[in-house]
Amino acid sequence: MSDRLKHAMKKEVVEMGGMRLDLFLAEVSSELSRSFAKQLILKKIVLVNGLASKPNYHLKRGDVVTWSIPPAPPCEPQPESIALDILHEEDSFLVLNKSPGMVVHPAPGHETGTLVNALLFHDPCFKAVERAGIVHRLDKDTSGALVVAKTPAARIELQRQFKARETQKEYWALVWGKPPKNGRIENRMGRHPANRKKMAVLKEGGRIAISTFEMIEDFEKMSLLKVCIETGRTHQIRVHLAHLGFPIVGDSVYGRARKFNGILPQRQMLHAHKIGFAHPSTKKELLFNAPLSYDMDCFLNALREGESRGNNIL
Numbered sequence: 001m002s003d004r005l006k007h008a009m010k011k012e013v014v015e016m017g018g019m020r021l022d023l024f025l026a027e028v029s030s031e032l033s034r035s036f037a038k039q040l041i042l043k044k045i046v047l048v049n050g051l052a053s054k055p056n057y058h059l060k061r062g063d064v065v066t067w068s069i070p071p072a073p074p075c076e077p078q079p080e081s082i083a084l085d086i087l088h089e090e091d092s093f094l095v096l097n098k099s100p101g102m103v104v105h106p107a108p109g110h111e112t113g114t115l116v117n118a119l120l121f122h123d124p125c126f127k128a129v130e131r132a133g134i135v136h137r138l139d140k141d142t143s144g145a146l147v148v149a150k151t152p153a154a155r156i157e158l159q160r161q162f163k164a165r166e167t168q169k170e171y172w173a174l175v176w177g178k179p180p181k182n183g184r185i186e187n188r189m190g191r192h193p194a195n196r197k198k199m200a201v202l203k204e205g206g207r208i209a210i211s212t213f214e215m216i217e218d219f220e221k222m223s224l225l226k227v228c229i230e231t232g233r234t235h236q237i238r239v240h241l242a243h244l245g246f247p248i249v250g251d252s253v254y255g256r257a258r259k260f261n262g263i264l265p266q267r268q269m270l271h272a273h274k275i276g277f278a279h280p281s282t283k284k285e286l287l288f289n290a291p292l293s294y295d296m297d298c299f300l301n302a303l304r305e306g307e308s309r310g311n312n313i314l
Helices: 003-007 021-028 034-042 115-122 124-128 152-163 236-244 294-308
Strands: 010-013 064-067 086-089 093-098 143-149 168-176 182-191 199-202 207-218 222-229 270-278 285-289
Touching: 021 034, 021 064, 021 182, 086 285, 115 124, 115 143, 143 152, 143 285, 152 270, 168 236, 168 294, 182 236, 199 236, 207 236, 222 236
Parallel strands: 143 270
Antiparallel strands: 010 064, 086 093, 093 143, 168 222, 168 270, 182 199, 182 207, 207 222, 270 285
C-alpha cells in the first residue's frame, strides 16, 4: 500500500451488528457510495479486523473496519477569480462567510466555481495544503462561517478539534411551524434506505447524531431557531428538524416547496452563524460570527414587516 493511502487510512468500530459491509461503509463515509465501497472491498482495500472480506459480509458488534480512499485521477483544481467574504485571516488559517450556492470542494458536476478554486486564487499557499485546507464543509445551499487551514500543521490541528468535538458550531434555521422553545435531539442517522442520496433518522444502524435548539423569534407560521450541533453528520440539522415536523423553509429535499408572498425560496434558509475553535498554534479560544446572507436577511425582514402590519403575507 502506498504512503499516500496509508496516510488516508480511516477506521470505524461497529456499534451495532447485522449490516452488510458495503452498506456500512456507505453510511459512515459521505465520500463513498455503496457501489464505490464494493469496488474498494473487492480490491482488498477494506479490511475487517485486519483481514480482507466480501461486500455482503454481515458485520458484528465490535468489528474494526479500516479502509482508505485511493487518490482521484490527476485533475488539479485551477485558481479562479471568485470573490470571498473573509471575516478573519492570518498566517495559519482564515475564516470566511460562505455564500449560498457555492460548492465547497470540486466534485462531478461541480468541477469549477467552487470554494477551493477561489482559495487557490486568493493565496497560492493553499496548493501546499491537503484538500486546499478544507477541514469541514457546508452544504452547497447553506451559507455562513467556515474555517480553512493555510498550513499543513494548522489543518492537522483543526481536523483534530473537529473530530474530538471541541469546536463550537451555531446555526440559524428558519423553519415551518411552532417548535418548542428549546429542545435536544439525539438519534441515529444514516443513508435513507430507499433513497441513497438522502439521509434519514434510523431505528438501528447509522451513527449517533445530536443537535440542540432554542427559539430566537417566532412568526405566524414560521420560527427562527438557533441550532447547535454536537456531531457533524451529513445534512444533520435539515434531517433532525424535518424529523420533528418542522422542516427548514426552502428545503425541497427534506420538506416541500412552499411559497412566501408568492415567492418560492431558492434554497434552504439555513445559516452557519458562529464558528468557535482554539487557535491552531496559540490554543487561544476564538469565536467568529458570520452576518446573514442577503437573501435570508431580506426574507426575515419581510416577515417582520408583514407581521408588524398585521398582514397575512403567506
